Amino acid sequence: MEKTNITIIGAGVCGLAIGAYLSREYRDILVVEQHDAFGRETSSRNSEVIHAGLYYPKDSLKAKLCIQGKDLLYAFCAEHAIPHKKTGKILVACNHEEAAKIHAIQKNALESGVTRLHFLSQKELQHLEPDIRAQEALWSEDTGILDSHQFMKTLYENAKRQGTEFAFNVEVVEISKKNTGYRITVKEPDGDLFSFETSIVINAAGLRADRVAAMAGFDIAACGYKLHWSKGQYFRISHPQKFNITHPVYPPASKTDLGIHITPDLAGGLRLGPDAHYTEDIDYSVDENDKKIFCDSVSRFLPRLTLEDLVPDTAGMRAKLQAPGVDFSDFVIQEESKKGFKDFINLIGIESPGLTSSLAIARLVRTFL
Ligand SMILES: Cc1cc2nc3c(=O)[nH]c(=O)nc-3n(C[C@H](O)[C@H](O)[C@H](O)COP(=O)(O)OP(=O)(O)OC[C@H]3O[C@@H](n4cnc5c(N)ncnc54)[C@H](O)[C@@H]3O)c2cc1C
Structure with missing residues (x-):
């Protein structure tokens, strides 16, 4: 593949939710994941709690996306028979x-x-x-628990069925800005490098989202993106x-x-x-x-x-994003035209309640396209 429309970096719950949601409407979506399967990092190492959103400051993204995401998640689990329970x-x-x-x-x-x-x-x-x-x-x-693996598997299958392609065992190592869009270089399982162009980048790289942003040229210290x-x-x-x-x-x-x-x-x-x-x-x-x-x-x-x-x-x-000693840091989820990176969407600092919020995060990302 020489060119794709949308490249999502990371097949954690956020990358999967975005892939599944966007592929209902958009063609030519590629998810690039460095591991051999989806959900190998934070998305499969958490409490599997559907949070009600008790802790986050009013009007923060965490509060809004958690409250919205929780309702979407209960509905999604019911629709797709994903094991879950509203325990309270x-x-x-x-x-x-x-x-x-x-x-x-x-x-x-x-x-x-x-x-x-x-x-x-x-x-x-x-x-x-x-x-x-x-x-x-x-x-x-309204708090509950869910089987997060089944949730991710369903998102993955939905995304695939709707045409999203997945490249596993492929690590993004370089991103350069073109006149329009971006050139992405990946390391393949045999160590070879391969480059392709994409119109839109969605950085859902979890623990390494700051590094991925830095690859593209963001000054992560100045942007406040250091994780x-x-x-x-x-x-x-x-x-x-x-x-x-x-x-x-x-x-x-x-x-x-x-x-x-x-x-x-x-x-x-x-x-x-x-x-x-x-x-x-x-x-x-x-x-x-x-x-x-x-x-x-x-x-x-x-x-x-x-x-x-x-x-x-x-x-x-x-x-x-919250450094030691800092009181609160919100999710960063934004299209970065203002920083000179048109059609580059960053998701940075997606800690808890990221699992609960994932379906709402996908809807927010859709508004940037
Ligand atoms: C201990 C703990 C408990 C938690 N409990 C809850 C909870 O109960 N409820 C809740 O709502 N949230 C909880 N969370 C938060 C939730 O797990 C995360 O917000 C969510 O999983 C983040 O998903 P993600 O897709 O952003 O990141 P990830 O799952 O980390 O996925 C990012 C993916 O990007 C890939 N990647 C990174 N760099 C590259 C690259 N260069 N090239 C290719 N691929 C790359 C990684 O391999 C990874 O698969 C918890 C988190 C932790 C740590």
């Missing part, structure tokens, strides 16, 4: 300081347009989660039947992450995590020494939890 979620406070935090979270969420959110009485909490102890508990009815990686580890409860937990249960979020929470999965398992540590390396190992931190953190509201209940599970990497 409980946000717990174990002391006065945390109670003040969850009241502030509720206030922000209601201002941002989140609905079906109210405080539980102790009796209601005990009815929903008999093993959980909390001073106060906020109930978010900071934050690792999140999970531990699994080895005998989940010991507990009677059927809803995600969260402590109050901090400024950088949602706090180590309990998430039930669709197979009846229970995971704790993720924690959050800024790091320079992509590393999916789980440090067994951190078990005590997880246990101490969650046993505050699940008192029967002991160290022996926990086994290391997986880890994921967040692509954060």
Whole structure:
């Protein structure tokens, strides 16, 4: 192929959702992915929670796309028989300081347009989660869990059926701007380089979206596009039947992450995590020494939890625009004509709630074409 209309870099959930949505209307779409299949990075290393959008500042892209994306995602899962469950979620406070935090979270969420959110009485909490102890508990009815692999597989199949082409094992290594459009050079599995032209570039490269933007000539420091990686580890409860937990249960979020929470999965398992540590390396190992931190953190509201209940599970990497010490950074999702890169669409800093927001992100990207 010498020329294509739209090139999407990255077959994570965002690249797949964009490919599936645009291919309903546009021809000649190519998705380029460095791994041998879709969803090999962050999109398959997360909590698989459909977020209701409690935490993000009013009018931020995160708030708007999460709230819109959640509704689209529930509808999509129902339409395509993707395993999912609207479990609801409980946000717990174990002391006065945390109670003040969850009241502030509720206030922000209601201002941002989140609905079906109210405080539980102790009796209601005990009815929903008999093993959980909390001073106060906020109930978010619209939170849920899904099978993210089935979701991505369906997006992939829809995109393919509608004519989107996928090039796996192919890494984008160079992008140069032409008078109109872009020339993209990729490294093929045998190490050979191959170049082609494209009218439109959509950068959905997750953890490396800043590097891909830099390849095209964006000054990522000046644009504020430098990504900071934050690792999140999970531990699994080895005998989940010991507990009677059927809803995600969260402590109050901090400024950088949602706090180590309990998430039930669709197979009846229970995971704790993720924690959050800024790091320079992509590393999916789980440090067994951190078990005590997880246990101490969650046993505050699940008192029967002991160290022996926990086994290391997986880890994921967040692509954060938020540098250490910064309060909040929004998603960057924009067409870059103003910076001199017509028809180049950047998606940068797509951390949580990126999975929940993915179908809404695809619709936003469509408005730039
Ligand atoms: C620990 C953790 C928990 C999370 N929990 C949730 C949750 O419960 N709910 C929620 O809504 N969100 C959650 N998220 C966020 C969510 O997982 C991400 O927002 C989402 O997966 C990002 O998808 P993506 O397509 O942007 O990136 P990715 O999935 O990382 O995909 C990017 C793709 O680009 C490819 N790529 C990169 N560079 C190149 C190149 N040069 N050439 C070719 N291909 C390239 C990569 O190989 C990769 O496949 C969580 C994230 C983490 C880390």
